Amino acid sequence: MMSSGAGMKDGRFITLGIETSCDETAAAVTADGRDVLSNVISSQIDVHEVFGGVVPEIAARHHLTQINAVLDAALSQAGIGWGEIDLVGATCGPGLVGAVLIGLSTAKALALSTGRPLSAVHHVKGHVCASYLENPQLAPPHLALVVSGGHTDIIDVRSYTEYILLGQTRDDAVGEAFDKVARVLGLGYPGGPKVDELAKRGNPSAVAFKRVLLGDGSLDFSFSGIKTGVLNHVNTERQAGREINTADIAASFQASVTEVIAEKTRVALRETGHKKLTMGGGVAANSMLRARVAEVCAEEGAAFYVPAPALCTDNAAMIACAAYYKYQAEGATPPDIDASAGLPL
Ligand code: KG4
Ligand code: ZN
Numbered sequence: 001m002m003s004s005g006a007g008m009k010d011g012r013f014i015t016l017g018i019e020t021s022c023d024e025t026a027a028a029v030t031a032d033g034r035d036v037l038s039n040v041i042s043s044q045i046d047v048h049e050v051f052g053g054v055v056p057e058i059a060a061r062h063h064l065t066q067i068n069a070v071l072d073a074a075l076s077q078a079g080i081g082w083g084e085i086d087l088v089g090a091t092c093g094p095g096l097v098g099a100v101l102i103g104l105s106t107a108k109a110l111a112l113s114t115g116r117p118l119s120a121v122h123h124v125k126g127h128v129c130a131s132y133l134e135n136p137q138l139a140p141p142h143l144a145l146v147v148s149g150g151h152t153d154i155i156d157v158r159s160y161t162e163y164i165l166l167g168q169t170r171d172d173a174v175g176e177a178f179d180k181v182a183r184v185l186g187l188g189y190p191g192g193p194k195v196d197e198l199a200k201r202g203n204p205s206a207v208a209f210k211r212v213l214l215g216d217g218s219l220d221f222s223f224s225g226i227k228t229g230v231l232n233h234v235n236t237e238r239q240a241g242r243e244i245n246t247a248d249i250a251a252s253f254q255a256s257v258t259e260v261i262a263e264k265t266r267v268a269l270r271e272t273g274h275k276k277l278t279m280g281g282g283v284a285a286n287s288m289l290r291a292r293v294a295e296v297c298a299e300e301g302a303a304f305y306v307p308a309p310a311l312c313t314d315n316a317a318m319i320a321c322a323a324y325y326k327y328q329a330e331g332a333t334p335p336d337i338d339a340s341a342g343l344p345l
Contacts, residue, residue, distance in 0.1 A: 015087045017320025020103030021095025025066040028316035029078035033324035037078035039317040060098035089323020092120035093343030100339040117332035119323035127280035130318040131305040143274040148281030149175035160325035167219025177223040202251030209256040285309035
């Protein structure tokens with residue numbers, strides 16, 4: 001269990017956020033939307049590791065057993081009592097529907113029992129809001145890049161609640177590609193951080209994996225082919241009796257996807273004229289991607305905001321922040337809101 005921060009209400013607007021869309025059971029308390037008073041995460045990585053990926057049923061059951069303790073820790077670390085909460089926020093999708101349901105149902109029950117409003121938010125909007133947590137002055141409009149296990153989105157953020165999707169993946173999300181390549185290389189789950197570490201010892205120019213830019217002027221992505229590319233390369237080398245340098249392969253794969261994302265981002269900055277870019281989602285923790293996108297922003301004269309790695313991956317502080325802004329603009333979410341596996345942006 002990970003946590004950070006401590007504070008008190010002091011007349012500020014307190015949001016409790018809950019996130020359970022995948023394999024992290026998370027609760028956080030923020031003041032005035034973006035001041036993080038606590039951010040508690042209970043990870044299920046060890047539970048799913050033996051299966052090589054997240055098992056939806058098991059994830060949902062674990063959320064159920066962990067959620068109360070995670071909530072208690074979030075409140076006590078923030079120094080906030082149940083009666084001091086002004087708003088209950090939760091992810092309502094997209095994600096594993098059984099997993100989302102646990103957090104959302106808990107939020108509904110808490111809203112009902114405390115008499116406070118509910119604000120149910122889109123998980124990807126949470127990843128965008130993660131950049132607000134560390135940058136008190138940052139505000140829309142700006143461009144946002146969300147790169148995670150489920151999404152690869154380029155978004156024109158017009159206001160705190162107005163999101164226009166400019167590009168997305170047509171097949172696998174970039175995080176899925178990292179996880180699949182890690183499996184091919186025998187690195188285990190979750191693959192992203194392991195590829196990142198191994199790539200630091202490899203040569204990014206060793207293997208020229210294809211950079212799929214789609215060539216149609218769109219800001220969409222395609223990452224399904226690169227896994228096959230890596231698999232074919234590994235098989236060819238093995239059949240030829242050559243030794244496989246996994247660090248070189250990891251670095252070359254990472255360089256390929258990094259370049260595609262960086263170049264699409266450059267085009268999006270030019271097309272929209274935005275001078276601010278935020279990056280979020282689990283893959284935003286990747287060291288090469290952070291460095292390369294920072295370079296592109298510098299070249300394009302745009303300010304670049306990317307949270308610390310712990311706020312890039314799933315957490316509830318970003319959900320509390322998104323819930324706060326949605327509530328400010330649109331009011332409470334009706335209590336009959338459903339969990340949705342494929343909620344559109
Ligand atoms: O945002 P996230 O925690 O969950 C989703 O909303 O999907 O992202 C998880 C994804 C996984 O695919 C994981 O392998 C990837 O983020 N990831 C990374 C790194 N850390 C996490 N990928 C590349 N490099 C990393 N350092
Ligand atoms: Zn996520």
